[in-house]
Amino acid sequence: MGNHLKSFVRKAALLLGILFVLDFGLGSVLEFFFLREKQGDSSKTTYAVTGVTEDIVVFGSSRAAHHYVSESITEVTGMSCFNAGRDGMKLPYYYALMNIILSYHTPKMIVLDLTYRELTPEARGKTLVANVLLPYFDQRPVVQEVISEMDPAEAWKARFSKLYRFNSLPVSIIQHHLGIGQKHRNGYEPLSGTMDSSAVLVVNEAEEPYQEDPALVAMLESFIGRVKERGIRLYVFISPTLSTETRNCKRTVSGILKKHGMELYDYSGFLDVTDFRYFRDRGHLNDPGARMFTDAILKEVIIPQGRRKEPEPPVPVQQASDHPGK
Amino acid sequence: PRYRWVLLLVSSCYFYMRFIPVYILILAFTIIVDYFAGLLIERSEGGRRKFYLIVSIAANVVVLGVFKYYNFFIENISGLLGSLGFENRLPYLSILLPIGLSFHTFQAMSYNIEVFRGNQQAEKHFGIYALYVMFYPQLVAGPIERPQNMLPQFRKEFDFEFGNVSVGLKRILWGLFKKVVIADRLGVYVDTVFANHEAHSAVSLVLAAFFFSFQIYCDFSGYSDIAIGTARVMGFKLMENFRRPYMARSVREFWQRWHISLSSWFKDYIYKPMGGNRVSRARWYINIFIIFMLSGFWHGADWTFIAWGLVHGSLYVFGLLVDEIKKRVPLFNIGIGSLTPLYHITATFALVSLARIFFRAPSIEVALSICESIFTLKPGGLFMGNPAGFAYSMIWILLLVLVEYCIEYRIGFSVFNHRSPVVRFAGYALIVVCILLFGVFNQTQFIYFQF
Numbered sequence: 001m002g003n004h005l006k007s008f009v010r011k012a013a014l015l016l017g018i019l020f021v022l023d024f025g026l027g028s029v030l031e032f033f034f035l036r037e038k039q040g041d042s043s044k045t046t047y048a049v050t051g052v053t054e055d056i057v058v059f060g061s062s063r064a065a066h067h068y069v070s071e072s073i074t075e076v077t078g079m080s081c082f083n084a085g086r087d088g089m090k091l092p093y094y095y096a097l098m099n100i101i102l103s104y105h106t107p108k109m110i111v112l113d114l115t116y117r118e119l120t121p122e123a124r125g126k127t128l129v130a131n132v133l134l135p136y137f138d139q140r141p142v143v144q145e146v147i148s149e150m151d152p153a154e155a156w157k158a159r160f161s162k163l164y165r166f167n168s169l170p171v172s173i174i175q176h177h178l179g180i181g182q183k184h185r186n187g188y189e190p191l192s193g194t195m196d197s198s199a200v201l202v203v204n205e206a207e208e209p210y211q212e213d214p215a216l217v218a219m220l221e222s223f224i225g226r227v228k229e230r231g232i233r234l235y236v237f238i239s240p241t242l243s244t245e246t247r248n249c250k251r252t253v254s255g256i257l258k259k260h261g262m263e264l265y266d267y268s269g270f271l272d273v274t275d276f277r278y279f280r281d282r283g284h285l286n287d288p289g290a291r292m293f294t295d296a297i298l299k300e301v302i303i304p305q306g307r308r309k310e311p312e313p314p315v316p317v318q319q320a321s322d323h324p325g326k
Numbered sequence: 327p328r329y330r331w332v333l334l335l336v337s338s339c340y341f342y343m344r345f346i347p348v349y350i351l352i353l354a355f356t357i358i359v360d361y362f363a364g365l366l367i368e369r370s371e372g373g374r375r376k377f378y379l380i381v382s383i384a385a386n387v388v389v390l391g392v393f394k395y396y397n398f399f400i401e402n403i404s405g406l407l408g409s410l411g412f413e414n415r416l417p418y419l420s421i422l423l424p425i426g427l428s429f430h431t432f433q434a435m436s437y438n439i440e441v442f443r444g445n446q447q448a449e450k451h452f453g454i455y456a457l458y459v460m461f462y463p464q465l466v467a468g469p470i471e472r473p474q475n476m477l478p479q480f481r482k483e484f485d486f487e488f489g490n491v492s493v494g495l496k497r498i499l500w501g502l503f504k505k506v507v508i509a510d511r512l513g514v515y516v517d518t519v520f521a522n523h524e525a526h527s528a529v530s531l532v533l534a535a536f537f538f539s540f541q542i543y544c545d546f547s548g549y550s551d552i553a554i555g556t557a558r559v560m561g562f563k564l565m566e567n568f569r570r571p572y573m574a575r576s577v578r579e580f581w582q583r584w585h586i587s588l589s590s591w592f593k594d595y596i597y598k599p600m601g602g603n604r605v606s607r608a609r610w611y612i613n614i615f616i617i618f619m620l621s622g623f624w625h626g627a628d629w630t631f632i633a634w635g636l637v638h639g640s641l642y643v644f645g646l647l648v649d650e651i652k653k654r655v656p657l658f659n660i661g662i663g664s665l666t667p668l669y670h671i672t673a674t675f676a677l678v679s680l681a682r683i684f685f686r687a688p689s690i691e692v693a694l695s696i697c698e699s700i701f702t703l704k705p706g707g708l709f710m711g712n713p714a715g716f717a718y719s720m721i722w723i724l725l726l727v728l729v730e731y732c733i734e735y736r737i738g739f740s741v742f743n744h745r746s747p748v749v750r751f752a753g754y755a756l757i758v759v760c761i762l763l764f765g766v767f768n769q770t771q772f773i774y775f776q777f
Contacts, residue, residue, distance in 0.1 A: 004488040018755050026759065127768055163762040170763060171714035 027162025
């Protein structure tokens, strides 16, 4: 038995050694290609984690990604803009990303787009965020902290295995390198096409029960608090939607913002059903719609608010001899 | 080694109590009743033997009935009373199903039935008997073992055997691959389509049914592999629960290859005592329907499972009728040459998958709605969901079919058992890499845990 056991231990050790080398080697290869993707959602997150330098950063879900035109914002404000909105994400993601970005960069302005159901509980919200951020585990120490906060178990798995960080990503890495995937312009992802007119006439949309997660409410408070602490201008919007849900997060969000001397800019009804040609679907504007919306918020909120908040230029002191009357 | 059973029993108790600790009392109750019933059956004669057997079976059936089926019966009685204009005052029970209940009660019942039949000596050692019921690798989802196989193994002298450890670990690895890489990946697509079935076309619904067939196979057989492998590492040999069921050429053959421990339990303890196929043809077919209905009911306290059982019973009987017709009328015995086996395998798989719609759907209404969409060829494109996920799903199914085909027809070579250690180690490493890169780790628990 002694020899058999020794043989088993030797083989097990050899296998573990092979696995360690494979894990590190293949993981490094995947990391190399993943961080160099030029399109797709992950390329935007990569940029956000590794090197945002823009003055304005937009956070939010797919609605943020498709509604805020970075180049229009830059043109009007004179400040560079990056749209970090990402499909399928909610508050835990923007919160995590904000913390990562603020660890190395202080934007001058943050635009946060919220959905009606931003504060409703979601079974796997934090784990999903941890999974999305796993490939960046080694990029910045703050990423590990954020992942641990979101899901400690995922952080441990990532520590043990470099390959695990790229779970389910190999095909998308290949796709994005072959040019298949959503292209973006400084993060803005334009949507083409318009929604079908028949889809517009949906009345009495059945509402799911509405319930707010206290942890998400706390997370939003923390997001706003951190941004204000750094002296960053923050604008919180609800962008246009054709949803008819009456129960939503507006009241809670307005209450939180009011505590910080801010307001919620509710543009959910900016366009109505007659403007369906500006929508790609009930929740997303197409490119013309996004441009119209972006121009509106720039003209009505960001520029006027910006002027109010900019310090007044110093008034030159008039000398007695300068006075025309004397 | 003399007290190995103590360590195993304590481990099994700890394992069981990780779920809902107080439920160990239920297990303790049935173990005590069955242990003493076994001794009394052996010592008694005539009618008393039968009496103690009935007490033992009743204790298990009552526990199963209360925890698993009580609310189902109350709900249906309430519905019936309501339709007759009566008010229902019967209380519902707000209890969780004890984990592995359906499995260990059946395993316990098989013990006393075998003692009664004289095929098994009653176990005098209480600890060994308790371990037989509670042995943790197979406690939660089988295989449902027989006392003749397990009890002698618990008494054997244990010696470390590298062969057992190696075979066991390989089995665990393959089971884990089937569960997290194949089953849970397919589950993402299946859950999406079934959750919103009204929006999907016939093509997507058929694909979801096929995917579910592979999902449940990989989930359940994956668990069985892990259970069998874990036991093997410790030197115990559990029975095989699956034998490449999707290589079956008829529904009858399918049931000889699928969940073998349960189907053999029903065959040995209910079907054969009812007369099996040694009765009139009509009675034989009725027996088949009863067995499948009971099998469906065993899976869950819902009409969908009973319907699933009845669909399988119908397919089984239909298959028997077709065989009978082919025997009597050779004209109907047409084949398509060498493609005949492939045709039979494909047809069997399709029928089993369509029957699974009832197994998977949350209600009879949903199941019928899905069937209607399929049979009326509801138009629409193929839903692919996440393209990468869809691609992975197809790749793994093809791999699984290839591996099972090769094992079934003894083609090619086995990577895990290859002579060359280089090939073997490459195989292990590849499987681990696939688990890390493609495994889905945040899906639900094993499907059969809910039974």
